[in-house]
Amino acid sequence: MLTDIEIAQATKLRPIQEIAAKAGIPADWVEPYGKYKAKIIMPKDARTASKPGKLILVTAINPTPAGEGKTTTTIGLADALNRLGKKTMVALREPSLGPVFGVKGGAAGGGYAQVVPMEDINLHFTGDFHAIGAANNLLAALLDNHIQQGNALNIDARRIVWKRCVDMNDRQLRFLVDGLGGKANGTPREDGFDITVASEIMAVLCLSNDLMDLKARLGRIVVAYTFDGKPVTAGDLKAAGAMAALLKDAIHPNLVQTLEGNPAFVHGGPFANIAHGCNSVAATKLALNLADYTVTEAGFGADLGAEKFLDIKCRMAELHPNAVVIVATVRALKYNGGVPKAELGAENLEALEKGLPNLLRHVSNIKDVFGLPCVVAINRFPNDTVAELDLIAAKCRELGVNVALSEVWAKGGEGGEALANEVLRLCEQPNDFRFCYDLDQPLREKIRTIVHRIYHGKHCLFLPAVEKQLQVLEDLGYGKLPICMAKTQYSFTDDQTVLGAPEGFTVTVRDVKVSAGAGFVVALTGSIMTMPGLPKVPAAERIDVDADGKITGLF
Numbered sequence: 001m002l003t004d005i006e007i008a009q010a011t012k013l014r015p016i017q018e019i020a021a022k023a024g025i026p027a028d029w030v031e032p033y034g035k036y037k038a039k040i041i042m043p044k045d046a047r048t049a050s051k052p053g054k055l056i057l058v059t060a061i062n063p064t065p066a067g068e069g070k071t072t073t074t075i076g077l078a079d080a081l082n083r084l085g086k087k088t089m090v091a092l093r094e095p096s097l098g099p100v101f102g103v104k105g106g107a108a109g110g111g112y113a114q115v116v117p118m119e120d121i122n123l124h125f126t127g128d129f130h131a132i133g134a135a136n137n138l139l140a141a142l143l144d145n146h147i148q149q150g151n152a153l154n155i156d157a158r159r160i161v162w163k164r165c166v167d168m169n170d171r172q173l174r175f176l177v178d179g180l181g182g183k184a185n186g187t188p189r190e191d192g193f194d195i196t197v198a199s200e201i202m203a204v205l206c207l208s209n210d211l212m213d214l215k216a217r218l219g220r221i222v223v224a225y226t227f228d229g230k231p232v233t234a235g236d237l238k239a240a241g242a243m244a245a246l247l248k249d250a251i252h253p254n255l256v257q258t259l260e261g262n263p264a265f266v267h268g269g270p271f272a273n274i275a276h277g278c279n280s281v282a283a284t285k286l287a288l289n290l291a292d293y294t295v296t297e298a299g300f301g302a303d304l305g306a307e308k309f310l311d312i313k314c315r316m317a318e319l320h321p322n323a324v325v326i327v328a329t330v331r332a333l334k335y336n337g338g339v340p341k342a343e344l345g346a347e348n349l350e351a352l353e354k355g356l357p358n359l360l361r362h363v364s365n366i367k368d369v370f371g372l373p374c375v376v377a378i379n380r381f382p383n384d385t386v387a388e389l390d391l392i393a394a395k396c397r398e399l400g401v402n403v404a405l406s407e408v409w410a411k412g413g414e415g416g417e418a419l420a421n422e423v424l425r426l427c428e429q430p431n432d433f434r435f436c437y438d439l440d441q442p443l444r445e446k447i448r449t450i451v452h453r454i455y456h457g458k459h460c461l462f463l464p465a466v467e468k469q470l471q472v473l474e475d476l477g478y479g480k481l482p483i484c485m486a487k488t489q490y491s492f493t494d495d496q497t498v499l500g501a502p503e504g505f506t507v508t509v510r511d512v513k514v515s516a517g518a519g520f521v522v523a524l525t526g527s528i529m530t531m532p533g534l535p536k537v538p539a540a541e542r543i544d545v546d547a548d549g550k551i552t553g554l555f
Contacts (some may be wrong), residue, residue, distance in 0.1 A: 076408020
């Protein structure tokens with residue numbers, strides 16, 4: 001059996017200008033980065049469409065070691081819709097080098113439902129992440145230099161909230177002390193690194209409509225507080241212009257193609273467990289302007305990525321989804337029912353029924369909380385039995401939701417036609433899209449509302465320091481911002497070991513911070529980290545390159 005990278009490397013790619021022409025993109029908008037990828041630079045007067053296409057969100061159950069295949073399903077669905085004669089584009093996030101070299105390996109789809117060139121997309125691509133890291137670290141350098149050069153803004157070095165970043169899983173950088181070595185080498189202080197995808201600049205880039213919006217948002221970023229408690233922004237440090245200059249190319253969406261030669265935008269990459277988990281607004285709107293249907297995904301389970309896509313991205317960008325796909329596998333549901341990973345291949349209806357509530361809760365949230373029609377896509381494995389598939393379909397029918405089998409990993413777009421037909425049916429239905437919470441609610445109540453309505457927790461515990469900081473943020477005028485929950489992706493709770501669909505638990509909020517540039521308040525729960533670590537056996541150990549430059553091991 002061919003690996004993902006072998007399938008991708010065996011595919012004859014079409015020149016990117018040909019893909020752009022197929023998408024209806026004028027040639028003078030296309031700035032090639034080699035033969036098979038390009039930046040799309042839209043003129044201002046082309047950024048608003050009078051009749052944008054329909055928007056389809058792909059989300060999933062809580063991830064498990066058994067795998068769900070959300071990105072693969074997203075790409076395969078777009079290919080399937082194109083096979084059915086519907087002009088469709090896919091809009092995805094760029095992979096982070098952290099997971100690429102860490103647990104997951106490559107992240108550009110799988111099997112015969114991939115975006116390509118997958119090696120480029122998984123590694124340096126068009127340099128967007130490098131530009132974000134450089135802008136982030138320029139701001140950090142300007143901040144520390146300001147303190148070193150006299151501290152005219154009266155910054156309290158103990159209340160600096162801006163960290164440097166690197167796009168790598170490196171637990172050694174989570175907590176450190178810098179500025180050592182004497183007066184000429186800076187002011188000693190506790191510090192630390194975030195992974196680049198957790199940087200507020202990543203969120204700012206993904207939520208900005210254009211370069212001027214980006215620059216304005218950069219200026220609002222809060223980096224520290226003064227001795228008398230006032231926020232200090234990147235604008236106060238006169239950093240926004242230089243940061244925007246570093247990001248002037250990164251703001252433009254990246255065009256690539258699927259294995260079946262369909263246009264795909266891959267742009268931006270915030271994690272959904274520690275950030276808002278969606279590709280850029282610019283890429284999504286561009287796809288909506290060009291296509292009849294746009295298929296996009298949100299990271300991790302629907303309790304994280306979909307909630308943030310709907311409550312943050314759709315609210316800010318005035319997007320209205322037409323349908324939602326919730327991806328699951330029989331294997332992952334049995335894992336939620338207590339079956340060890342090594343035994344997931346055997347039929348086990350009892351464990352499947354025990355694990356099904358995880359899927360059903362996500363389905364209920366999408367339908368009942370957000371008012372959107374949805375379909376469950378079962379990413380089929382060869383050893384899934386008819387009895388198992390029938391059980392899932394029966395339980396979903398009780399909630400008024402259909403199940404479609406997806407075989408896009410093995411068959412590409414052809415294997416997604418059943419799913420595509422159900423999505424087309426849902427897109428024609430009117431829906432009552434609404435948000436989970438009201439922006440006028442106090443910050444505490446918005447957090448509690450998410451915990452109660454989406455997670456089904458009973459209590460929300462705010463540590464004393466958090467209670468104080470929430471009040472400070474309210475007093476500073478940030479109280480009407482939406483909430484970006486930072487929580488483990490593996491559970492509805494803040495404890496990654498609690499699987500299924502638990503009820504009545506307590507979520508502990510241990511820290512809050514304002515991302516004023518992005519336009520939301522981050523609530524950190526449980527033990528969630530903004531700098532991941534590598535596993536015992538990193539994916540990097542199997543990645544290699546030969547004398548001809550051919551890369552292996554990226555799945």
